[in-house]
Amino acid sequence: MDDIEEVRHNCESGFVWMLQKKKNEHMFNKLNQTVSYDTEVTAFVEKGKMKKVTGVKIEDLYSLVEVYVDESSADKVTIKTDTGLSDTRDAAVFALGE
Numbered sequence: 001m002d003d004i005e006e007v008r009h010n011c012e013s014g015f016v017w018m019l020q021k022k023k024n025e026h027m028f029n030k031l032n033q034t035v036s037y038d039t040e041v042t043a044f045v046e047k048g049k050m051k052k053v054t055g056v057k058i059e060d061l062y063s064l065v066e067v068y069v070d071e072s073s074a075d076k077v078t079i080k081t082d083t084g085l086s087d088t089r090d091a092a093v094f095a096l097g098e
Contacts, residue, residue: 038057
């Protein structure tokens, strides 16, 4: 996300929200996928998991709804979409600069 104007976190509920000036996109080169971030992105966070995510789309087709890292395999990240599809990838593909 770029030009972030506000980030808030409710520690009790785990709710976070981020506001940015304009929608932007990021290309994950190792996945060959573009992810778009709306001006407002929200989620509930807990250890190793973001759930009920809003404002994030994959290839402008699917809304991202959950991201988590399984404690038994911390080098893998699983993403779930609003269609019920999920995919597990190496965490390295999400590293900064990738």
